[in-house]
Amino acid sequence: IYYQRLTMKNEKVQASSQEIEIPSVLPVLPLIDTVAFPHITQPLTVGRRRSLRAVDYALSTNRLILLATQIDKEVHEPLGKDIYDVGTVGVVVRMLKLPDTTMRLIVQGLTRVKILKTLPDKQYIKARVQVLQESPAVSKDVHIAALVRTARENLEKAAVMEIGRA
Numbered sequence: 001i002y003y004q005r006l007t008m009k010n011e012k013v014q015a016s017s018q019e020i021e022i023p024s025v026l027p028v029l030p031l032i033d034t035v036a037f038p039h040i041t042q043p044l045t046v047g048r049r050r051s052l053r054a055v056d057y058a059l060s061t062n063r064l065i066l067l068a069t070q071i072d073k074e075v076h077e078p079l080g081k082d083i084y085d086v087g088t089v090g091v092v093v094r095m096l097k098l099p100d101t102t103m104r105l106i107v108q109g110l111t112r113v114k115i116l117k118t119l120p121d122k123q124y125i126k127a128r129v130q131v132l133q134e135s136p137a138v139s140k141d142v143h144i145a146a147l148v149r150t151a152r153e154n155l156e157k158a159a160v161m162e163i164g165r166a
Contacts, residue, residue, distance in 0.1 A: 022089055022111065026066040027054035028118070028125035030078045036067035036088040038109045038134065040155055043162040047102040050077065054124035055092065055103060063092045066127055067107065068115065080118025080125055086132070089113055094163070106163055 029044070029051055036042065044067075046055055058065040068087030075082045094106040113129040 020062075020064070020091070020110065022113070022129070022131055023062070023064065024130075025119065025126055025128050026064060026089065026113075027057045028066045028068055028080075028083065028087070028115075028127050029054050030070040030083050030125065031067055032070050032073045035069050036090055036107065036109050038088055038111050040152060041093065041106060041108045041159050042155065043159045044105045044107055045102055046105060047100075048077070050124045052101070052103060055095070055105065057124065058092055059095060064110075065090055065092060065107070066113065066115070066129060067109070068127075078125070080115075080127065083115070083118075083125070085115045087113055087115060087127075087129075089129070089131075096163075104163065106159060 029046065030048075031044070034042075034044070046052055054065060066087050067090045068083040070078050070083055072082060088109045089111055090107040090109050092105055093108050096104040098104060112132040112134065114132055115127045116130055117128045119126040119128060
């Protein structure tokens with residue numbers, strides 16, 4: 001599944017023939033030593049209670065979740081101040097619950113967002129976000145576009161192989 005950005009003012013992205021509206025408030029999945037990018041599919045393992053609740057909420061609503069890298073990987077229960085202020089909205093494409101209460105996810109990055117404010121919630125981190133405009137410079141250069149396409153394809157192959165081993 002590939003997603004492309006539409007306009008900033010509508011806060012929507014297009015998935016093939018359907019539009020996906022990016023809500024202004026999203027559940028946050030803090031990532032340790034991982035950065036999520038738009039248009040990239042990647043496997044993730046989720047095990048922390050608050051992260052599991054954020055994923056459960058996303059799955060029960062629109063499958064959208066904010067993937068934000070954690071600043072300090074040693075923090076076990078991160079709060080809003082413990083994550084970077086730019087992240088990627090992702091859609092949960094696949095989910096597998098494991099016997100040890102962890103989850104394996106396949107997430108497709110949609111678009112970059114800026115975290116305007118984290119909102120207090122005891123269940124999981126929530127954030128008010130604003131969609132960031134993507135730079136068109138990458139698509140202008142044919143050589144760079146080819147490299148980006150190859151990198152995406154290789155990452156997607158690796159993600160599929162990783163899920164197959166789970």
